[in-house]
Amino acid sequence: MSIDLSQFIPTFLEESFEGIELMEASLLTLEQGDAETINAIFRAAHSVKGGAGTFGFNHVTEFTHLVETLLDEMRDGRRDISQKDIEILLNAVDCMRILIEAIRDESTYDESKIAATSKLLAATLNDRSPSDERIDEDIHESSIENLSEEAATTDLEPGLQRWSISFIPEHHLVQTGNDPLLLLNALRELGEMSVLANCNSIPSLTEFDGTELYISWNIILLTAVGKEDIAEVFEWVEDDCQLIISKDEQIDKQSLEITEMTNNVLSESVKEAESPASKIVENTGAENPKVASHAQAHKPKVESSSIRVGVDKVDSLINLVGELVITQSMLSELGNDFDTSKVERLNAGLEQLLQNTKELQESVMRIRMLPISFAFNRFPRLIHDLSKKMDKEIELLISGEQTELDKSVMEQIGDPLVHLVRNAVDHGIEATDVRVANGKPEKGTVSLDAYHQGGSIVIEIKDDGGGIDREAVLAKAKERGLIDESSSLNDAQVYDLLFEPGFSTAKEVSDISGRGVGMDVVKRNIQSLGGRIQIESELGLGSTFKVFLPLTLAILDGQLIKVGREVYIIPLITIVESLQTQESLINRTSGGMVLYRLREDNVPVIPIYKLFNIPAENKEIKNSLLVVVEADGQKVGLMVDDLLAQQQVVVKSLNDNYQQVEGISGATILGDGSVAMILDVPSMITMALKVAKTQQETHIMTEEAMH
Structure with missing residues (x-):
């Protein structure tokens, strides 16, 4: 019986993003000799690589293997932890994030950035630099040029492809019983092959260890088989080498300017922190229009659809559901043969139901809290x-x-x-x-x-x-x-x-x-x-x-107010205070705007009945109720008929159920089944100021006309 592994991909993606975040945070604090941190970074990279291999995401596995190998050298003490290597690893973490996001969003990604970082990692692992790569320049570089020219000038027969292969074994590869010569011979059986050995990493005689391997190989292979068949040759040593297989590419000269490459790759890491999709388009726009056009057409970013919840929160929820079931059972029994003698028990049951419902609501909300x-x-x-x-x-x-x-x-x-x-x-x-x-x-x-x-x-x-x-x-x-x-x-x-x-x-x-x-x-x-x-x-x-x-968008703490026969809700977060007006503190401007003196401030008064054109019980500002609210540094007083209760309300979107209304941010259903509108305070202030400005301009024009 086969198992459908695709059902586990969301979990792999979630754990991969967590691992990538851990790697990035740990690299920023990594210091020489910090074995615990480097081990944590290595384990995170290894988990991402292992998970990607399980689901067949080979491009992630190949790239992460290079990262893992560099971390392994740091972990084993074969390489000092330098700031330059940390910057390279940070850039590699960015690439890992791009690859995982592309899997999540089922989209394309900037292949040139990944390829450039792969080369940078491979060069770093080979300990190549602009100076030590020019060893024996007359002979070594000449051999590379001859190999490249030979590969480029060879006429391809129909059905053949030219592959460039970089095979960089770990130093301990021969200790595991593997022989690189057997691998090269197996590769030769696939087609016509040209090989160049890279001996740059061979140490001095005093440091030479006869049980370790210091040579790597660059290979040009003309063959009719595909990349998978070539990679299969190295299947048994894939965890003990860095392997880069690319199509229709000539071997790079060993005098590659690593410093320049590092600067080019790392310079992208300080661009505007944007959504991953827009970053891909921006990076590829100048380098690869074809990739950019694909990126622009890719699917929109898919938000994470799961939340990790602590067991204590789940246990609390289960207990509350159990209490709710007990209360429901008690009320059902009361309803079988109900009479007036059971009213007290009914009220007690309803009170218990109210308490259970409130606790259940709070418990569910806690689940969404991170x-x-x-x-x-x-x-x-x-x-x-x-x-x-x-x-x-x-x-x-x-x-x-x-x-x-x-x-x-x-x-x-x-x-x-x-x-x-x-x-x-x-x-x-x-x-x-x-x-x-x-x-x-x-x-x-x-x-x-x-x-x-x-x-x-x-x-x-x-x-x-x-x-x-x-x-x-x-x-x-x-x-x-x-x-x-x-x-x-x-x-x-x-x-x-x-x-x-x-x-x-x-x-x-x-x-x-x-x-x-x-x-x-x-x-x-x-x-x-x-x-x-x-x-x-x-x-x-x-x-x-x-x-x-x-705290949440789903539930709002609000103050219920009454204007005429309508009930509105003002978000508590915007309310400064509520007060009864005094006639001595009321002033009027030449344009008709009413101001109320509140300690050091002159607060504009907004009669809600005028703003929404509804009938009201009280249309006089004196001795009326004023709810002072604040938004965008501006205080205003909302004139209301009555203050009702404060309560939590479930927010319903007007856009989803009707259309956007200026001055209203949403709606809710009250306990009696009626609908109450939730006031959008910043929008109301903007509306009121527009009206006041219009009145002021009209007043000025009238004054000028009279004179």
């Missing part, structure tokens, strides 16, 4: 690459990584956080000489923190850089006509200008940031999650970006 470390894990590598790119010394501090966030929220917050961290490195942290001149440490600091605040999660991105120049922001905003010359704005309103489309105070455009794009998208993405972003900064000392997010 540590925010899943989102934070990408930043050590990002900071590492950016600091090298920008020649800045930067330390990343992470705290609160065990704070839990809903999986759906975490999947969507990743890109905005990346943009904010990149801005902190580029715009925030000053150049080393500037920091020293200002009396700061040479090494800048970027901090990531996550914590609970009320019913939401707060993520802080903090830097100890130069801070935001408030006056420069104001000057730029006035220059662009975003605000009037006479405008008086508080700090929050000034910093909020940074989120205007195309707004930037950067003097120079870099490939990291400073193009004046992106911050508006960051804000829009955060708002789409029902969150908000707040900026705090002090010139010369640094900046803090605070992102406030709901």
Whole structure:
């Protein structure tokens, strides 16, 4: 009976991504002599390679074998751990991620990047460099050229193919009873073969070990068989060698400039952290249009459809389901011959049902909660690459990584956080000489923190850089006509200008940031999650970006309000306070806008009945109820008829069931079966300000006409 292995591929993909993340994080902290870390990296690579081989993903197996071999040499002490090798391995990890993502998405990938990194790994394993590759240049290089020319000038008979084979055995291969000459003879039986032995790795006589093999071979084979038949010759030694088989390629000269290759390959690792699909298109666009066109047409990225859940959460869920079954059984028994004497027991049963349902809801929600470390894990590598790119010394501090966030929220917050961290490195942290001149440490600091605040999660991105120049922001905003010359704005309103489309105070455009794009998208993405972003900064000392997010998108903590006969829900995360108005604190502007004096602020009042054109019980601002809400640094007062209860509501999308409505973010079904709309506070503020601006312009035009 055969087993369908395809059912296990999702598990392989999930474990492979975990292994790749472990490799990347460990490489960033790897130091000479750290045996435990290098063993962990090796085991992760070996697991990916083994899993790929099981499912027949040979391209992953071949590439990962090179990575594994380099790690094995470090693990056995045959190779020192150098920064250059760590950078090469980090780039190889990127390639492994590309290969696994291509399997997951059933898409193409940048073959040129994989091939270039494979050659770089093979050259590193051969200990080749621009200087020691030119040994005996007159004889050795001449032999390579002759072999290449011979292969290129040989006329191919119909049905024959030319294959280039690089066979680099491990030093211990002969100790396992394998003879490379037997392998070469078996290969010769497949067709016409030209062979060149590479003796670069033979040590001096004092270091020579007669039980080890120091020679590798480059081979040109003219044959009618395919790649699989060639690879079969080396089947018994595939774990003890590096084998590269390529079609229609001539042997590279041994004077290959490894340093140049390293720079070319590694330079791609500090590009914008984007989705894997767009990265593939960008990398291949200039090098291989054919591959790029395929990448553009590939299937969209498939999000992970599974969550790993702790056994304790599953046990809790099972216990709650058991309690629910008991309560249901009790209520069913009461219903058989119900009379008034059983009312008390019925009420007790319903109370128990309510409690069980609430606990079951909370337990199910906990299953979707994951540590925010899943989102934070990408930043050590990002900071590492950016600091090298920008020649800045930067330390990343992470705290609160065990704070839990809903999986759906975490999947969507990743890109905005990346943009904010990149801005902190580029715009925030000053150049080393500037920091020293200002009396700061040479090494800048970027901090990531996550914590609970009320019913939401707060993520802080903090830097100890130069801070935001408030006056420069104001000057730029006035220059662009975003605000009037006479405008008086508080700090929050000034910093909020940074989120205007195309707004930037950067003097120079870099490939990291400073193009004046992106911050508006960051804000829009955060708002789409029902969150908000707040900026705090002090010139010369640094900046803090605070992102406030709901714990989950499925359930909302809301305040029920009544306007006329309609019930609306205001998200609690936006509410500052609720109050009864006093007539002495009410002011009106010339354009008709009503302002309410709230301590130091003049808060615009938005009558909800006017905004949505519905009848209301009270249309007078004096002695009415005001719910003060805040979004985008702007406070407003929502005028309502009555405050009802606070409760959690299940959010239903209007887009899925009807269409998008301005000022409304969704809907929910209340306990009595009626539908209540959930207010979109930022959208309502925008609507109200538009109305106020129109009224102001109309008033001015009227005044001018009268005079």
